[in-house]
Amino acid sequence: MTESSSPRTVHARLPQLSVPHGSALLRSLTGPLARWLPRQRWFAGKGRPLSSLTLVSATELLPCSGAGSGPGLLHLLVRARHGGARDTTPDDCYQLLLGVRPVLPPTLSPALVGRPTEGPLRGRVVYEALHDTRLAALMLERLRAPGRHGTLSFGRAPGTAIPAGPTARLLTGEQTNSSVVYGEAHILKLFRRVSPGVNPDLELPLALAEAGCARVPAPAAWFEASFPGAAVLGQATEPLTLGVLAPYLAGSADGWQLALASLTQRTDFTGAARALGRATAEVHTALAAALPTGTLGRPELEEAAAGMTERLAEAAAAVPALRPYQAGLRRTYRALAEYAERGGECRVQRLHGDLHLGQVLRTADGGWSLIDFEGEPARPLTDRRRPGPPVRDVAGMLRSFDYAACQHGTGGSWAESWSRANRAAYCRGYADASGIDPMHQLELVRAYETEKAVYEVLYEARHRPHWLHVPMTAIRRLAASTPD
Numbered sequence: 001m002t003e004s005s006s007p008r009t010v011h012a013r014l015p016q017l018s019v020p021h022g023s024a025l026l027r028s029l030t031g032p033l034a035r036w037l038p039r040q041r042w043f044a045g046k047g048r049p050l051s052s053l054t055l056v057s058a059t060e061l062l063p064c065s066g067a068g069s070g071p072g073l074l075h076l077l078v079r080a081r082h083g084g085a086r087d088t089t090p091d092d093c094y095q096l097l098l099g100v101r102p103v104l105p106p107t108l109s110p111a112l113v114g115r116p117t118e119g120p121l122r123g124r125v126v127y128e129a130l131h132d133t134r135l136a137a138l139m140l141e142r143l144r145a146p147g148r149h150g151t152l153s154f155g156r157a158p159g160t161a162i163p164a165g166p167t168a169r170l171l172t173g174e175q176t177n178s179s180v181v182y183g184e185a186h187i188l189k190l191f192r193r194v195s196p197g198v199n200p201d202l203e204l205p206l207a208l209a210e211a212g213c214a215r216v217p218a219p220a221a222w223f224e225a226s227f228p229g230a231a232v233l234g235q236a237t238e239p240l241t242l243g244v245l246a247p248y249l250a251g252s253a254d255g256w257q258l259a260l261a262s263l264t265q266r267t268d269f270t271g272a273a274r275a276l277g278r279a280t281a282e283v284h285t286a287l288a289a290a291l292p293t294g295t296l297g298r299p300e301l302e303e304a305a306a307g308m309t310e311r312l313a314e315a316a317a318a319v320p321a322l323r324p325y326q327a328g329l330r331r332t333y334r335a336l337a338e339y340a341e342r343g344g345e346c347r348v349q350r351l352h353g354d355l356h357l358g359q360v361l362r363t364a365d366g367g368w369s370l371i372d373f374e375g376e377p378a379r380p381l382t383d384r385r386r387p388g389p390p391v392r393d394v395a396g397m398l399r400s401f402d403y404a405a406c407q408h409g410t411g412g413s414w415a416e417s418w419s420r421a422n423r424a425a426y427c428r429g430y431a432d433a434s435g436i437d438p439m440h441q442l443e444l445v446r447a448y449e450t451e452k453a454v455y456e457v458l459y460e461a462r463h464r465p466h467w468l469h470v471p472m473t474a475i476r477r478l479a480a481s482t483p484d
């Protein structure tokens, strides 16, 4: 089993458009979208020139060419291709939900996408629909009433109540996707970069709900696109998950904010960290019981170590600051291969895949819930859906304690001992609930923590260069931690 990410082959066959005159529509939108898309936080192709946009599907959820002043609602899947002929990176497919009006009210001006100058939308204003409470409310109505609209189909979990007519509030924090809260009762997450296949952020919470695991909000409704008989991004027929509606945990606080508050106020966090370790282990146990598991033996672990080394080289090619530490980091990967040579094995199962303090919510009753099971957004969906070692999630959370201590800026020995104490408490909690102490799997923990820190270096260099020093601090520690 390998965790590496190989580029997908891209086929040009496009599915049938559900709006007539799709190419005219694209002519209307290409200019505005080509300017607007690269500026979005969730746009994955930053720094690479956009060479073409193609329409994968277009569905009018409300008529866009009516004479009235009410908004139209247009759902689009758009394929973005980058660079010139020699760019072998796979295309990306983005989900856009666009409002269309003759005139944009001033309150919606931050949502402006553009003003098409040709094609069927000429003279109209196109904007991000989820900013418009009327259109956000319409999406909830669609989710309440399962059924098909063009290529889109809306599904609902049996026996769940979704109240009608709540007020909609778009979340404005830094996100990989876009989320709307409805009346503090439900939250809709609209995935931005989508791929054929069920998104683990629907698949895993549904499996956990079915298994009776209450640590994860159970999906109440979802929607997807399907193109029977057609290929999208080179993969045929599998539906693409587009959005999930789940109960909103009102009054909860995320682990990152709580950790920073503990650092500021110099209060103990180890009780919370230990409970979080237990919650993680409970979710792992439920996932292992509900979905396929396996074991990595010597060849697979050696392959995993080789994949990590390869990704390190790729990251070092992109971020020069990593280069002086490459040799030291490679030693932690070699130690993993040596562990395999000595007969060491590793269980694999479905995982969270991108676990950190921002992905856990302390609810009003004091318990921890885990959210956002999408996995690392940069990995292809097929990789993210593959079973992996549970220690990967543990390593992600260990990195997060380190991140909070380092980013908080209190610096010095207090923050360092805060991180050490909470990392140990988290592992103790994990061992309490699973019987497996991550601290007794040092080769695995070090290798996966290094792998995560390398990922973070790349992530910060791309998205938040002023945070690059945070994972670099860990890189220096990890590079020095494994003797020759």
Ligand SMILES: Nc1ncnc2c1ncn2[C@@H]1O[C@H](COP(=O)(O)OP(=O)(O)O)[C@@H](O)[C@H]1O
Pocket: 171, 174, 175, 176, 177, 178, 179, 187, 189, 217, 246, 247, 248, 249, 250, 252, 254, 358, 359, 361, 371, 372, 374
């Ligand atoms: N079920 C929920 N209850 C309360 N808040 C939530 C819930 N799901 C998500 N959130 C809030 O929305 C934010 C973004 O959600 P997340 O699933 O992490 O989206 P993304 O994949 O875009 O990062 C979270 O950090 C959290 O604050």
Ligand SMILES: O=P(O)(O)O[C@H]1O[C@H](CO)[C@@H](O[C@H]2O[C@H](CO)[C@@H](O)[C@H](O)[C@H]2O)[C@H](O)[C@H]1O
Pocket: 174, 175, 176, 256, 354, 356, 357, 358, 372, 375, 376, 377, 396, 399, 400, 401, 403, 404, 456, 459
């Ligand atoms: O939450 P996302 O799925 O968008 O995950 C991505 O962004 C995260 C930052 O928002 C990033 O997490 C890194 O920063 C966190 C603090 O902001 C820290 O708690 C994490 O430990 C650190 O990895 C995550 O890596 C990225 O995939």
